[in-house]
Amino acid sequence: MMKRQNAPLPDALSAIGQRTTPPPISWLMSEALKQPDLISLAAGFTDNQSLPVAATKELTRQILEHSQHGRQALQYGPGVGNERLHHHTRKILAELDGRLNFQDQTPYNNLLITHGSQQFLYLITEALCDPGDIIIVEDPTYFVYLSIMQSHGIEARTAPMEEDGASIERLEDTLERLTRNGEIKRLKFIYSVTYFQNPTGITTSLEKKRAVLSLLRRYEKSAGHRLYYVEDAAYRELNFPKYNAPPSSLTLDDYRDRIVYTGTYSKPFATGIRVGFGILPESLYTPVLNIKGNHDFGTAHFLQVILAAAIETKVYTKQLNKARKQYAKKCQAMVDALATHFPEEVHFSIPDGGLCLWATLPKYITTGPKSQYFRASLDAGVLYVPGAFAFADDPTRKKPNSTMRLSFGSASVSQIQEGIERLGKTLKSRLR
Numbered sequence: 266m267m268k269r270q271n272a273p274l275p276d277a278l279s280a281i282g283q284r285t286t287p288p289p290i291s292w293l294m295s296e297a298l299k300q301p302d303l304i305s306l307a308a309g310f311t312d313n314q315s316l317p318v319a320a321t322k323e324l325t326r327q328i329l330e331h332s333q334h335g336r337q338a339l340q341y342g343p344g345v346g347n348e349r350l351h352h353h354t355r356k357i358l359a360e361l362d363g364r365l366n367f368q369d370q371t372p373y374n375n376l377l378i379t380h381g382s383q384q385f386l387y388l389i390t391e392a393l394c395d396p397g398d399i400i401i402v403e404d405p406t407y408f409v410y411l412s413i414m415q416s417h418g419i420e421a422r423t424a425p426m427e428e429d430g431a432s433i434e435r436l437e438d439t440l441e442r443l444t445r446n447g448e449i450k451r452l453k454f455i456y457s458v459t460y461f462q463n464p465t466g467i468t469t470s471l472e473k474k475r476a477v478l479s480l481l482r483r484y485e486k487s488a489g490h491r492l493y494y495v496e497d498a499a500y501r502e503l504n505f506p507k508y509n510a511p512p513s514s515l516t517l518d519d520y521r522d523r524i525v526y527t528g529t530y531s532k533p534f535a536t537g538i539r540v541g542f543g544i545l546p547e548s549l550y551t552p553v554l555n556i557k558g559n560h561d562f563g564t565a566h567f568l569q570v571i572l573a574a575a576i577e578t579k580v581y582t583k584q585l586n587k588a589r590k591q592y593a594k595k596c597q598a599m600v601d602a603l604a605t606h607f608p609e610e611v612h613f614s615i616p617d618g619g620l621c622l623w624a625t626l627p628k629y630i631t632t633g634p635k636s637q638y639f640r641a642s643l644d645a646g647v648l649y650v651p652g653a654f655a656f657a658d659d660p661t662r663k664k665p666n667s668t669m670r671l672s673f674g675s676a677s678v679s680q681i682q683e684g685i686e687r688l689g690k691t692l693k694s695r696l697r
Contacts, residue, residue: 280396285416289408289654292634297648304684307648309463309620310675311536312591320580321535324571342566344558346378346542349573354378354542357576358528361501362512372515375550378564379557382499382529382541387413388560389495389525389543392553393453394419401439401455403431405623405655405668407463407497410456414657420451421657430469431457433476440480442661444487454493454525455481460501460510461619464655464670468617471511478520491548495525499541502533502585504618505593515544522546530572532620533585538568592620595673595681602682606689608696613671620674623652626667630695633666638695645687 276282293307329335345351355373362372379385394400396418402411404423414421422443424436436455443449455477459469474496481492496514504510514524529541545553575581596616603613603624613624632638633653642649652668673681 288412304680305648306671306684307650308675317584324574338567338570344563347569350569353576362516375545377543379541380564381539382527385527385543388553399452407458408654421659423659430473440484449487454495456495458497460498461616465623466614466616474514498528500619508617540568598678598681599673602685606686621672624669628667631666632669641691645691647684647687
């Protein structure tokens with residue numbers, strides 16, 4: 266007689282474990298792996314050929330050459346981050362913001378070193394938000410952050426992008442609507458990618474940052490708590506030569522207790538060195554640090570030591586200047602190819618830095634992951650990021666579906682030119 270088997274028990278997943286879905290980036294990578302010869306204009310990778318292999322090898326040798334220094338580098342470091350890297354980060358930020366007197370480090374206090382800016386975004390979200398809370402994001406926005414929001418059960422409201430940042434008029438409309446229906450109490454912060462925004466390439470002006478902070482202050486009484494402005498400056502240092510980016514919100518001293526700022530060393534130096542940083546108001550610093558302690562009790566110390574040494578020896582500056590020139594060249598190649606091969610009905614941004622640009626097609630051409638155009642582009646051997654991924658699920662508007670993000674970060678100039686030509690031919694065949 267056969268022994269009857271018990272039915273398998275379900276997994277005891279938490280709410281966040283059940284709620285979290287695969288991020289779009291994983292799906293895009295799987296599509297690329299299916300076709301090894303695919304030209305990927307989707308990946309947000311940095312330029313592979315210009316990575317500082319030799320310089321990093323030499324820095325590592327120098328660090329490990331002396332036993333005492335090597336042991337210190339290979340040991341745990343402070344939870345807040347390496348002291349030398351703290352000093353260099355504050356100085357870099359002061360220079361970027363045009364603060365000539367670096368002795369006044371006040372705007373850059375409460376600095377925390379993290380495993381990339383992505384970890385910092387996760388930490389601040391975990392510290393401030395509960396399921397059902399609301400975050401206002403730019404429309405479109407960095408789609409990887411939308412995955413963090415989704416996994417935490419956070420709702421989105423949006424403000425469309427203009428040439429110098431999010432629309433203040435539409436943002437005010439959103440805040441007013443939230444106030445009228447009582448949802449303002451669930452709003453925690455506004456999230457903004459302020460330099461060469463991923464995905465549009467737009468840079469937010471200092472005037473727009475000031476206007477956003479002024480609006481937040483005005484609606485705090487209705488919210489019943491402080492409303493924060495989270496400035497994601499991950500691409501800030503990737504400005505093209507001769508372009509001077511505006512200062513950060515950290516220069517707006519009157520709003521300092523509402524500003525959360527994050528940046529990274531991964532994009533300017535090497536993405537394999539996952540080191541970022543964040544600056545927090547005094548009230549948030551200890552809670553975020555405590556949560557990070559439960560994550561890892563300190564960012565990888567050896568990577569921080571390598572970065573500090575790279576900055577001190579000018580290797581970092583040399584690599585950054587090299588990257589700026591390389592991306593400017595690649596961006597121009599993409600812009601020229603778009604102008605040559607795409608029909609006039611398509612509008613695209615021309616960024617002053619960063620790794621990507623944004624194209625808007627006629628509304629009757631959909632670009633989503635299940636669209637005919639996306640599949641035809643894959644058949645032509647080219648992968649792009651469907652713009653729909655970058656639009657949050659906002660119940661107050663219909664999600665656009667005729668846009669695409671094109672990255673010039675990892676592809677070579679010849680691949681960019683060939684990829685855009687293929688996309689253009691595929692598009693023109695649908696416009697006839």
